[in-house]
Amino acid sequence: PDIVFHAAALKHVPILERDWSEGVKTNIFGSVNVADAAQAAGAEAMVMISTDKAIEPVSMLGLTKRFAEMYCQAFDRDLMTQSEGKPHMRLISVRFGNVLASNGSVVPKFKAQIEAGGPVTVTHPDMVRYFMTIREACDLVLTAATHALTPARPDVSVYVLNMGQPVKIVELAERMIRLSGLEPGVDVEVVFTGMRPGERLNEILFATEEPPVEIGVAGIMAAKPNEPPMQTLRKWLAALEDAIARDDRSTIRAVLKDAVPEFGSNAA
Numbered sequence: 403p404d405i406v407f408h409a410a411a412l413k414h415v416p417i418l419e420r421d422w423s424e425g426v427k428t429n430i431f432g433s434v435n436v437a438d439a440a441q442a443a444g445a446e447a448m449v450m451i452s453t454d455k456a457i458e459p460v461s462m463l464g465l466t467k468r469f470a471e472m473y474c475q476a477f478d479r480d481l482m483t484q485s486e487g488k489p490h491m492r493l494i495s496v497r498f499g500n501v502l503a504s505n506g507s508v509v510p511k512f513k514a515q516i517e518a519g520g521p522v523t524v525t526h527p528d529m530v531r532y533f534m535t536i537r538e539a540c541d542l543v544l545t546a547a548t549h550a551l552t553p554a555r556p557d558v559s560v561y562v563l564n565m566g567q568p569v570k571i572v573e574l575a576e577r578m579i580r581l582s583g584l585e586p587g588v589d590v591e592v593v594f595t596g597m598r599p600g601e602r603l604n605e606i607l608f609a610t611e612e613p614p615v616e617i618g619v620a621g622i623m624a625a626k627p628n629e630p631p632m633q634t635l636r637k638w639l640a641a642l643e644d645a646i647a648r649d650d651r652s653t654i655r656a657v658l659k660d661a662v663p664e665f666g667s668n669a670a
Contacts, residue, residue: 405547406440408433409451411467418462419599422654423646429466430473430642437477437493447492449547450474452560454499454532454605458664461600468662469638471495471560475629478559494550497625498563499532499605501539508571512578520590522575525597529572530604532565539563546622558617560625568604630661 411429412418418425433450440448452471455464478493502509508531515522534542546561572594576586584590597603615624629635638661645653659665 403445406445406448408436415461415463415600416598425462425466430469433470441491450495452495452497460602465658472629475559476632480632492550494559496543496546496561499565502533502535516582521593523593523595524572528603530568532568558624562623564621
């Protein structure tokens with residue numbers, strides 16, 4: 403392959419909160435396997451699809467994705483150092499939020515609830531999320547990948563897609579009810595079910611320790627690289643592998659917290 407797009411992941415936030423080991427195995431070790439295999443196969447680039455939940459994460463999904471980002475960043479830096487200016491495989495991560503009409507999206511769920519006569523379930527009245535269309539997400543991922551392969555910015559390895567203004571979920575639900583010719587609270591009730599484990603009210607686009615960098619491409623910013631050395635990451639990977647074999651949740655959490663100290667710091 404010339405370019406590998408790594409989009410496979412376990413993404414359901416509450417499920418990963420219940421089963422840490424599966425999240426670590428798929429989102430961390432799965433990403434390591436893809437990155438290593440892409441490099442062994444001689445690919446020009448490996449693009450990992452990340453998430454805005456990886457920024458100062460509060461969930462196991464965000465935490466495992468941030469670890470995978472750090473591995474790709476460290477691998478990218480190592481290959482650049484070893485290449486001594488010669489062409490080498492690029493490893494980049496692309497972060498974005500919710501994709502409208504994608505598998506598991508809230509929009510098809512709301513549509514089904516409205517067609518069933520309600521209620522439409524929203525977790526919290528102040529819940530806010532970024533949304534993109536499938537086409538926007540695909541176009542911007544390809545644009546970021548193309549930019550990474552140019553010699554202009556070999557220092558950029560995490561791209562953040564500009565998703566516009568965040569949307570209040572309850573307003574999205576009410577708008578969908580009205581578009582169906584019905585009245586919220588009269589024909590179809592909106593019910594608040596409470597925040598689920600691993601959720602926060604607002605997603606953020608950049609961590610405190612990784613200031614944004616302009617790259618001259620409309621709709622895309624870059625995060626200044628901020629990752630530990632590969633040697634440290636491999637020690638954490640070995641510790642995680644051992645903890646998963648023993649199903650030791652406390653050690654899994656301790657290792658991940660050590661790797662991503664900001665975990666849980668932005669729970670609101």
